[in-house]
Amino acid sequence: MITTFPKGGIHPPEDKFSAGSPIRELPLPKTVTIPICQHLGAPSEPLVKKGDKVKTGQIIAKSSGFVSANIHSSVTGTVARIDKAMDSSGYRRDAIFINTEEDVWQEGIDTGSNLVKTIHSGREEIIQKTLEAGIVGLGGATFPSHIKLSVPKGKKVDVLIINGIECEPCLTSDHRLMLEKGEEIMIGIRLIMTALGVSRAVIGIENNKKDAISHLGSLARDYQGIEVQALRVKYPQGAEKQLIKAIINREVPSGKLPVEVGAVVHNVGTAFAVYEAIQKNKPLIERVVTVTGKDLARPSNLLVRIGTPVSELIEAAGGLPENTGKIVNGGPMMGKALNSLDVPVTKGTSGILVIPDKESFRKPVVNCIRCAKCVSICPMGLQPYLLRAASEYKKWDIVENEHAMDCMECGSCSYICPSGIPLLDYIKLGKATVSKIIRTRKQ
Amino acid sequence: MDKLITVSPPPHYYGDDTVKKLMYGVVYALLPALAVSVYFFGIGALIVTAVSIFSCLAFEYLIQKYMMKQEPSISDGSALLTGLLLAFNLPSNLPWWIIIIGALVAIGVGKMTFGGLGNNPFNPALVGRVFLFISFPVQMTSWPTPIASRLQYADAVTGPTPLGIVKEGLSAEATMPQLLEQIPGYMELLLGYMRGSMGEISALALIAGGIYMLARKIITWHIPASVILSVLVFTGILWLINPYDNADPLFHILSGGLLLGAIYMATDYVTSPMTPKGMWIFGTGIGVITVAIRVFGAYPEGVSFAILIMNAFVPLINKYVKIKGFGEEVKNG
Amino acid sequence: MSDVIINSIIIVSAMGLAAALILFVVAKKFHVVEDPRIEQVEEELPAANCGGCGYPGCRAFAEALVNSDDISELNCPVSSNEAMGKIASILGKEIGEKEPLVAVVRCGGTPDHRPKTNIYDGASSCTIESSLYTGESGCPYGCLGLGECVEACSFDAIHMNPETMLPEVVDDLCTACNACVKACPRGIIELRKKNKKDRKIYVSCINQEKGGVARKNCKVACIGCGKCVKVCPYEAITLENNLAYIDPYKCRLCRKCAPECPTNAILEINFPVKKKQEAAAG
Incomplete structure (x- = not known):
């Protein structure tokens, strides 16, 4: 049966231009810029200094807390400097600059393409190796994965959900990964199941990726406990809470984590990274990035080393079209617009989207006509029009009481608004302010 | 790169709907009813529509430009829609100067005094209509006879509406079966061969437009369904209790401005509630008040009053009737 | 005709009287005793309700001025030193000098x-x-x-x-x-x-x-x-x-x-x- 989540949701144009193009490996860049904070949580501590020689896969920055992640060199070369580099928002943050030389991998890493099927690792070892390999949620949230592999005390998890939804328009990296690395993903899922101690895993895939559903479905026959669930196409189905509701019909309570209902969600990309880390001993130094856009010559899915500048990816996809108006890191619904092409690819970069001039400006804003479309499509059952008004007029108590903190910033409200009101901009402002207020209240 | 690139917060894709498209969508949905009206009422319908639309647009433009000192936004279609709906609520023999007064009240008082589109608590077209109804009761209740008065405007042959016949008849101690012979049959009610406000006559054309709006997702089904359902239930009960003194439910639904009100006026975005549950309360309220006025009140018709009364409750409904959020009151098996 | 006039006069007067009575009772019963100085102090404040003093408005600030014993820390950034001095003299308290x-x-x-x-x-x-x-x-x-x-x-x-x-x-x-x-x-x-x-x-x-x-x-x-x-x-x-x-x-x-x-x-x-x-x- 094809299922979906019940409340709200929208159907933006899918625009999956690059769905048919197999994953290509991008040639090594001349220099890489590796930010020391690519994940949710505390920035890592650099272990190298200027002039150091590093090998591919060598650890160069150490996790600095519980919610933090290791960072490895994605190339072989010399550390040019540790300095501020522009991140995707234009603010300058610490990063390690490495000049690339010939690719030499760190000892102990299996770089072959052979499949390692037998699992030797136990629970502790899988969690430890995931931590060491610096794996973070590759769906875009970049939450360190080892935390999600260990079940908190007093909680019980009975099902693992693997997110192969890719509900963002344009992006195809997970789709290609499922088609080309299906077997590896299966083993990765088996490893995550071992770590969590669950006997059931469900891979959720939207119905617009029929080839992936049948491919993984046929593979799943050999893996007991893993099943594939086809889902009706609807945005934002890839959101954790919506996905759990759609697949196992459990509703995560407001303000709680999925563990509360006995579920843990991991992305297919993360499952693949876990496979590589444990079976191949390979840390997270590269990822699949979709480079796409209406007017791009060759929309592609590229296997890219972390730290490669975005400009090289666009070059590989046929160069920047003349009419480019906006470049987005991520998908068109939740991605971040870049203000420079020198920004490096990080662990969380799932796609680079090039938007032409005439589509890069928003609609002119007119009065709210109270059409209630935002209310009817909000997947979290909020009232975006009210949250926006309350935020704009700085009524933070209303923002809080109307459950603004439940908003997951999917952008459906801004998408649907016929008046072109930037609802999400204001809701984000409200959320930021309210979380500040809540923090001061706790002190 | 030489060119400056644009940066904005997500999302970077936007839906196709604009206020203008939605407003024109409603206008398109009203075209079949307009065509029927022109067929039955001829030049009168054309003149009333033209005068109403033109004066609404003109007042909107003048007020925005010279009183509110802002960029006029008449192209967004909202004034056009108000003009069209106002015309639909008027008899087709109404003198042009009364229509202009109605347009001034609708746009000036009903809409612009509250700050323009999106801020008015009451449906502007209905504010205009009710103002005229109270100020010019004679002109507003002389209904031209369809087809017979195609080529006449102010001097049209007039008579009472079906609802008027029923009201008069029942208060003159006649019984419903006797009155049935004087009022049009269901087929005529569906097609619109009856006296009434120029836009309200043809149930079929109005329903067709309603289906178009539902298909294009301009409106949701909640308000029309709840209005019609509540009228059905309320009049149904009355009819079952005493079929001699009460008209049957189908007659109530097909006659008068009920369908026009339920599908086009009550669903006005600005003046209707934001949540499905709120829409149910709103629609049911309209249905109940309409029947109360028609059956127990002094006027034969009460849709406009019912909608205006419920409009006043919308802020209250919005405040207290909330949608249930995701993850609130979770029941996991 | 004349009874219509007389009746109307009687009814309207009775209604007016009843309303006056209710108002009088309510005003007596719910009368709030308030320090008259709050009003005086509020008069002197700029009435901009800017919140620069840290209170939600001029009224609240006036109450604070009247109710606290030491007002040298309380300061309206908007008022001039003279205006604040005037308030100090109304209250008979010392006020802190501030630098513009x-x-x-x-x-x-x-x-x-x-x-x-x-x-x-x-x-x-x-x-x-x-x-x-x-x-x-x-x-x-x-x-x-x-x-x-x-x-x-x-x-x-x-x-x-x-x-x-x-x-x-x-x-x-x-x-x-x-x-x-x-x-x-x-x-x-x-x-x-x-x-x-x-x-x-x-x-x-x-x-x-x-x-x-x-x-x-x-x-x-x-x-x-x-x-x-x-x-x-x-x-x-x-x-x-x-x-x-x-x-x-x-x-x-x-x-x-x-x-x-x-x-x-x-x-x-x-x-x-x-x-x-x-x-x-x-």
């Missing part, structure tokens, strides 16, 4: 000095733009130019200059209520001591980046060279995080620092021009 302050915008990044690097197309709010990215220029500290400070001002004392794209403070109208300082997400606006004839010298930049980076993004950025620190005879200038700061309480307006600044980031305002020419000639 004025808001100063510490950014000189006009479009000429600070080239545009991209176009912002989001909600027209400085806070939102600032949370998203650095702004339309490369400077992550500079003014975003969307005028949230202008909206915050209750006294019409701050305006956007369409040419420079920067806010400008009207010194005579500024009451130093702190609203714009709080509104600016980048902390560009500062309240500084008001000098004679509205003279001021200040570093019109808050960029803490290294000199080269700051200079690349804005021609009038403070590059943290420290020349002004050396030349200052009163030790009023400090250099921290590549940024010079002139302490308004130590500065004696000697104007030695301004000509030293290689990027013209130190502004002198409302000084006689003549002297400057002499300095240039000499």
